[in-house]
Amino acid sequence: MIHQKKIGILGGGQLGKMLAIAAADWSLDIHGLDPDKEAPAKGYYKTLLCGDFNDYNTVMSFGQSMDIITIEIEHVNTDALKELKEMGKTVHPEPEALEVIKDKGAQKLFYQRNHIPTAPFYLCENKQAILSLVENGVINIPFVQKSRSAGYDGKGVLVVDDINKLEKLFDTSSLIEEMADIDKELAIIVSRNESGEYSSFPAVEMLFNPVENLVENLICPADISEQAEKTCREIAKTIIEKLDICGVLAVEFFLNKDGEIWVNEVAPRPHNSGHHTIEANYTSQYQQHLRSILNLSPGNTGLCTQKAMMVNILGEANHTGEANYIGLEEVFQMSNTYVHIYGKKNTKPMRKMGHVTILDDGSISIKDKAKKVLDTLKVFSK
Amino acid sequence: MIHQKKIGILGGGQLGKMLAIAAADWSLDIHGLDPDKEAPAKGYYKTLLCGDFNDYNTVMSFGQSMDIITIEIEHVNTDALKELKEMGKTVHPEPEALEVIKDKGAQKLFYQRNHIPTAPFYLCENKQAILSLVENGVINIPFVQKSRSAGYDGKGVLVVDDINKLEKLFDTSSLIEEMADIDKELAIIVSRNESGEYSSFPAVEMLFNPVENLVENLICPADISEQAEKTCREIAKTIIEKLDICGVLAVEFFLNKDGEIWVNEVAPRPHNSGHHTIEANYTSQYQQHLRSILNLSPGNTGLCTQKAMMVNILGEANHTGEANYIGLEEVFQMSNTYVHIYGKKNTKPMRKMGHVTILDDGSISIKDKAKKVLDTLKVFSK
Numbered sequence: 198m199i200h201q202k203k204i205g206i207l208g209g210g211q212l213g214k215m216l217a218i219a220a221a222d223w224s225l226d227i228h229g230l231d232p233d234k235e236a237p238a239k240g241y242y243k244t245l246l247c248g249d250f251n252d253y254n255t256v257m258s259f260g261q262s263m264d265i266i267t268i269e270i271e272h273v274n275t276d277a278l279k280e281l282k283e284m285g286k287t288v289h290p291e292p293e294a295l296e297v298i299k300d301k302g303a304q305k306l307f308y309q310r311n312h313i314p315t316a317p318f319y320l321c322e323n324k325q326a327i328l329s330l331v332e333n334g335v336i337n338i339p340f341v342q343k344s345r346s347a348g349y350d351g352k353g354v355l356v357v358d359d360i361n362k363l364e365k366l367f368d369t370s371s372l373i374e375e376m377a378d379i380d381k382e383l384a385i386i387v388s389r390n391e392s393g394e395y396s397s398f399p400a401v402e403m404l405f406n407p408v409e410n411l412v413e414n415l416i417c418p419a420d421i422s423e424q425a426e427k428t429c430r431e432i433a434k435t436i437i438e439k440l441d442i443c444g445v446l447a448v449e450f451f452l453n454k455d456g457e458i459w460v461n462e463v464a465p466r467p468h469n470s471g472h473h474t475i476e477a478n479y480t481s482q483y484q485q486h487l488r489s490i491l492n493l494s495p496g497n498t499g500l501c502t503q504k505a506m507m508v509n510i511l512g513e514a515n516h517t518g519e520a521n522y523i524g525l526e527e528v529f530q531m532s533n534t535y536v537h538i539y540g541k542k543n544t545k546p547m548r549k550m551g552h553v554t555i556l557d558d559g560s561i562s563i564k565d566k567a568k569k570v571l572d573t574l575k576v577f578s579k
Numbered sequence: 580m581i582h583q584k585k586i587g588i589l590g591g592g593q594l595g596k597m598l599a600i601a602a603a604d605w606s607l608d609i610h611g612l613d614p615d616k617e618a619p620a621k622g623y624y625k626t627l628l629c630g631d632f633n634d635y636n637t638v639m640s641f642g643q644s645m646d647i648i649t650i651e652i653e654h655v656n657t658d659a660l661k662e663l664k665e666m667g668k669t670v671h672p673e674p675e676a677l678e679v680i681k682d683k684g685a686q687k688l689f690y691q692r693n694h695i696p697t698a699p700f701y702l703c704e705n706k707q708a709i710l711s712l713v714e715n716g717v718i719n720i721p722f723v724q725k726s727r728s729a730g731y732d733g734k735g736v737l738v739v740d741d742i743n744k745l746e747k748l749f750d751t752s753s754l755i756e757e758m759a760d761i762d763k764e765l766a767i768i769v770s771r772n773e774s775g776e777y778s779s780f781p782a783v784e785m786l787f788n789p790v791e792n793l794v795e796n797l798i799c800p801a802d803i804s805e806q807a808e809k810t811c812r813e814i815a816k817t818i819i820e821k822l823d824i825c826g827v828l829a830v831e832f833f834l835n836k837d838g839e840i841w842v843n844e845v846a847p848r849p850h851n852s853g854h855h856t857i858e859a860n861y862t863s864q865y866q867q868h869l870r871s872i873l874n875l876s877p878g879n880t881g882l883c884t885q886k887a888m889m890v891n892i893l894g895e896a897n898h899t900g901e902a903n904y905i906g907l908e909e910v911f912q913m914s915n916t917y918v919h920i921y922g923k924k925n926t927k928p929m930r931k932m933g934h935v936t937i938l939d940d941g942s943i944s945i946k947d948k949a950k951k952v953l954d955t956l957k958v959f960s961k
Contacts, residue, residue: 493908558879
């Protein structure tokens with residue numbers, strides 16, 4: 198019975214918090230592990246153990262008292278997860294899949310091996326190796342350097358669009374990708390359970406902040422052809438099956454100007470590109486993840502609105518310290534507009550502090566409303 | 580700023596739990612008071628103080644450390660609430676309104692005084708007074724006895740539809756109502772904030788379990804004329820204004836066979852008849868209550884689906900003890916079907932253990948689906 202399962206989540210950020218809120222409807226027994234004792238999920242998990250999810254012993258001791266172990270961040274200790282699986286614990290996603298995904302180089306090799314379309318790439322051991330390939334005309338500017346092991350949300354990523362940027366290259370084992378000639382960036386959330394039941398959410402279109410490499414807002418459904426949507430869903434299905442993952446998987450795509458679709462990268466957990474599903478879809482990505490790891494049937498992934506947008510609420514530039522939300526009351530006056538505040542005590546520039554989802558109500562354009570939210574709601578320090 | 584307000588809720592049942600889940604989106608600082616240290620809201624409130632909300636000193640000491648005090652059950656100590664208000668605390672709903680509502684006799688006198696249509700009634704001090712009025716032909720069988728001060732969910736209510744039932748009359752101060760010739764029972768949730776902004780949700784139609792006097796399921800929108808809907812909304816608006824209540828107020832109506840509409844009773848808090856708003860409406864009654872007590876603008880109360888039903892999941896007859904949910908996996912297979920389990924450890928006959936909301940998906944009839952849920956999901960003891 199689902200209530201007798203003790204579910205442990207590695208990580209206690211906003212994704213963990215939203216998983217816990219989804220779990221509350223069913224009174225699931227949810228516990229978490231995070232190095233920050235004031236992590237956003239605190240007070241929403243039944244218990245929050247303060248510790249490092251990258252540390253073997255910490256993950257082992259946390260996981261041993263759980264029945265099911267899952268994640269809300271992929272940078273965790275996979276040796277411990279493998280050991281817990283050996284001991285008979287249910288671990289979703291597969292630790293082996295996590296290892297492939299955590300290493301951006303291994304992830305690209307996985308796509309290549311499985312004939313999944315992705316941007317051409319080179320793997321380089323260090324800065325010198327990259328410079329040599331540039332010198333020999335193998336790699337052409339502009340290109341992107343991605344540290345194989347580090348980070349997400351634009352961390353460990355360098356866009357080299359000018360010869361002078363070469364000196365800024367990270368001296369680390371890297372994935373080099375030539376710049377795709379991108380028309381749109383898309384994402385699809387898919388899910389799978391132990392019985393092999395599969396679902397996919399409608400594609401979303403992501404719009405990035407031009408300065409930082411962070412999703413600023415997204416719109417759903419994506420303005421793409423039926424064929425492109427179908428191709429994305431098929432690719433996403435292939436990936437979740439080949440990786441043998443139970444849970445949700447977010448797959449990010451480039452739709453190139455020539456119409457080709459390339460996989461950019463994946464995340465084996467609820468994802469920023471699925472926040473809107475809380476209000477815009479019959480089932481949220483969070484409940485879908487819980488359904489998947491509990492081996493329940495997937496819920497209906499359809500949109501229950503014509504159109505939805507999600508805007509990330511990021512810490513304002515030049516503001517570091519205790520968070521102060523400006524313009525909140527005005528946003529509450531906007532119809533069909535859903536505020537999510539993550540409860541992080543301190544803000545810093547570009548930190549994800551919350552998000553707002555907007556459902557189409559047929560009045561003013563949804564894009565104008567999204568712009569109004571971004572112009573109105575600001576996170577300053579006190 | 581809404582995050583700096585400490586919100587205290589008297590009661591920690593399922594209504595409190597769902598208020599806390601709604602508050603989680605905004606990371607509000609929610610605390611509760613309940614005599615049961617394992618109350619459903621435990622783990623969803625930031626803290627749960629174990630104590631009696633009918634005790635003056637307990638409510639005072641709980642309320643003194645809060646900025647805003649509200650309720651999820653109306654049977655609380657109103658003297659303490661008045662005192663807290665005197666001290667400058669924000670108290671919603673008004674303690675004076677609570678006193679009117681808690682006493683079913685005073686509630687009826689309030690309707691009479693304000694020309695609000697309601698069933699004809701008599702107030703009797705004890706069993707003997709009732710028997711005299713029956714003997715003198717003033718009160719006719721069938722009638723309903725309602726204890727003026729006790730209970731909800733059918734407690735303290737006796738239907739006298741046969742002369743032999745007279746001996747079962749409670750010997751207590753009572754409200755006597757002649758039986759209305761009812762076509763339908765309806766409910767409307769309304770809200771109001773300190774700025775006087777008002778909203779009302781679409782009317783729902785309630786279907787009662789014929790054995791116990793408990794709502795078994797409800798459907799929204801109600802199958803009534805536009806004029807009847809308009810009348811209900813107008814009456815509900817008059818009541819919330821005359822009672823000077825901030826927060827949500829549930830108003831239950833009888834639609835009589837002759838077309839007349841009578842107010843049955845009200846509850847100044849989120850209500851069983853508004854559970855479906857979590858999934859079926861753009862704004863839930865829980866977020867509307869929070870918006871109202873925080874003096875934020877009301878959210879859109881419209882339905883985001885064609886039709887919705889809510890079924891209460893009640894403890895099975897002859898089962899008392901640790902709860903065991905039968906058929907849960909099957910219900911998770913039904914599309915657009917939303918399970919809510921309140922997390923009560925023990926079940927007993929007719930105890931409210933959860934509810935399921937069903938949104939129309941145009942496939943099989945929503946009423947058939949509701950019946951299937953009721954036939955499938957059972958709460959047994961272990």
